[in-house]
Amino acid sequence: MHVFYTPDLQDQAHYQLNEEESKHCSRVLRLSVGDTVFLIDGRGGLYEAEIETAAKKHVELRITKTTKAYQKRNHHLHIAVAPTKNIDRLEWFLEKATEIGIDEITPIICERSERKVVKGDRLEKVITAAVKQSLQAYHPVLNPAVTFSELLAQQTNAQQTDLHTSPQQTNAQQKNAQETNLHTSPNTSAQKSVSKLIAHCIDDEQRRYLKDLVQPHGNYLMLIGPEGDFSPQEISSALAEGFMPVTLGTTRLRTETAALAACFEINYLNR
């Protein structure tokens, strides 16, 4: 099963792979005229297509079957995670979270983050590879890295916007969002209030399991801290902003493992 990621594919009946993908299709995969391939537009569209022309730099396809909203999730999951010191671990998380199901990822630079910089294009490639491999019709959105306080501010602003936004405006905003390649899941914070969660490692009584805090079919934002955990100031400012403290279990988890555990759990609760 050969899958290509074609974000610019609209509803046309024919599609031409770009030079790189054409080369991959005709030379690496050695596919030829009449062979079937699958296309994913990253916005829920899954397409079956037949190869009409198979030149080295020029592969033309005829769409033979279109499925919209393929395996559309019943919830919206946004995980904001501190990039790991060893970037492989963050890349690993992105691959696995994409396989299991995630809508939005934001790298957050925290007080104790050893890594302050992330290369978005590299991470984007990892996500796209996982999208193709696991046949996800919705491409998770990787937001630019922000500081912890910037993320909290974004949330506060988003909520204030929601309060003064009519459904019409929301749809318009979504259209813009789509055009500017922002996230376009139905469960945007503009439509449903966000369950704001923070998984910190300080062992206090307040932390509870996700299943005791959130409802299915929700819109979730989960914060996962760096190797050294969030600072007490970060935790208290998040709690002040209405984030609920979460425990992911009794064992010590690495940053990327905690982020994936949260991803597993939210998807599990939404089965």
Added chain:
Amino acid sequence: MHVFYTPDLQDQAHYQLNEEESKHCSRVLRLSVGDTVFLIDGRGGLYEAEIETAAKKHVELRITKTTKAYQKRNHHLHIAVAPTKNIDRLEWFLEKATEIGIDEITPIICERSERKVVKGDRLEKVITAAVKQSLQAYHPVLNPAVTFSELLAQQTNAQQTDLHTSPQQTNAQQKNAQETNLHTSPNTSAQKSVSKLIAHCIDDEQRRYLKDLVQPHGNYLMLIGPEGDFSPQEISSALAEGFMPVTLGTTRLRTETAALAACFEINYLNR
């Protein structure tokens, strides 16, 4: 928090790190007399110790605090997984499963396995590193790789043994098992019947979610297939041996992701 894995530690009041660990302790970590370290014996013992001597090749410790059965799990999880073509993916699974919680792992060589050989010592090191990092007092047991049919045969034999084994014999067997460094969790198959599960990718009606198949506090054996899935013959022979077909969700998961998803789900069901 500096953790050392000391499988030969019994109940003595003093312990000497081996040459390699001594060097790591005194030269790499630059710890000195009076500093505190933690020891894990891999059989449930967590020890706090103070450095009495800190020579380059000779670090002596005095045990100051002993905790037995530290974070003892309330279930027994054995995952038999086909080694991935890229061994990094299997190593990644071992690290993550150790963090989340697993008792026993068996690499199984399947009909469609591209990788037929695994180096146990290398994988053992990965598990031990994760044990120390995530402070697991119980060291997961890595069994030698076996073929799929050998694994099924082992299960049949184990069951027959159970039927004719008195508790006394079982305890004796466990003592031997401990001496020969086999698995020593209380939930051995000799004590509790095993929930036998197989997660295959053929989309049929029979597959059910784990939560609908197993009870908490159980003894579970989960089979995870290679990149190309189990062969139909392997699936039917497993079903004939009483394995229950499981689905881990609707998305396409890589071998190591499926194995970790199963590990996460079993731990989740046993909270």
